[in-house]
């Protein structure tokens with residue numbers, strides 16, 4: 108049997124979920140591990156080049172045959188500082204939205220919020236950071252991950268932190284990404300995914316400075332980001348939030364209706 112191909116997200120926010128995989132923890136079956144931008148993780152899973160991937164929740168409707176592991180993911184209940192809608196104009200005046208091509212979740216979330224809260228449905232154009240270049244072609248931009256953390260604090264822009272906006276709107280945490288897997292090939296590595304996060308918890312103080320250096324963030328900011336802003340264990344509230352987000356997005360025509368259940372098991 109060929110090794111199970113596992114792909115993770117390359118941004119700082121995913122490091123706690125990936126630590127044990129990077130360290131090469133043993134698994135009952137052979138596996139390979141690599142990282143990519145979130146949208147690419149979804150593509151690799153859909154094309155069958157990976158059997159397990161950390162995928163944007165917003166991509167799940169377009170991943171037939173892929174189910175989500177219900178216990179681990181990238182979630183937040185407050186400002187993340189790494190998933191931003193920035194604008195040169197008040198949000199009710201946005202006509203063109205530059206969408207970070209790495210994202211499949213946050214672009215949908217931004218469009219949902221723009222419609223529900225500000226009554227606008229801008230044209231969406233694909234784009235990539237830096238945010239200044241994105242805003243040269245559009246009034247507003249969605250930017251995620253490490254490049255968004257570099258934008259934080261930029262002056263003169265309207266800035267909306269999307270997880271906090273969702274929390275204020277729906278009263279639930281927001282889940283950006285989950286482990287997607289293609290059964291039965293991916294099933295054998297589920298304990299490895301748990302072990303990988305456990306490894307991060309066990310080696311946290313050693314790993315934090317390494318992650319900070321690798322992603323160009325200060326230790327204090329990395330600690331605040333990964334300990335206080337994001338969380339990685341999903342419970343009933345998070346699973347309900349995923350379902351609610353996908354339902355709202357499908358009702359608004361932003362994603363197709365998902366065929367079949369979302370969750371593994």
Ligand SMILES: C=C(O[C@@H]1C=C(C(=O)O)C=C[C@H]1O)C(=O)O
Nearest residue numbers: 145163189210211212213252283
């Ligand atoms: C918290 C984040 O969540 C990310 C956002 C994603 C998206 O918008 O599709 C996908 C995966 C996550 O890594 C971030 O990028 O900062």
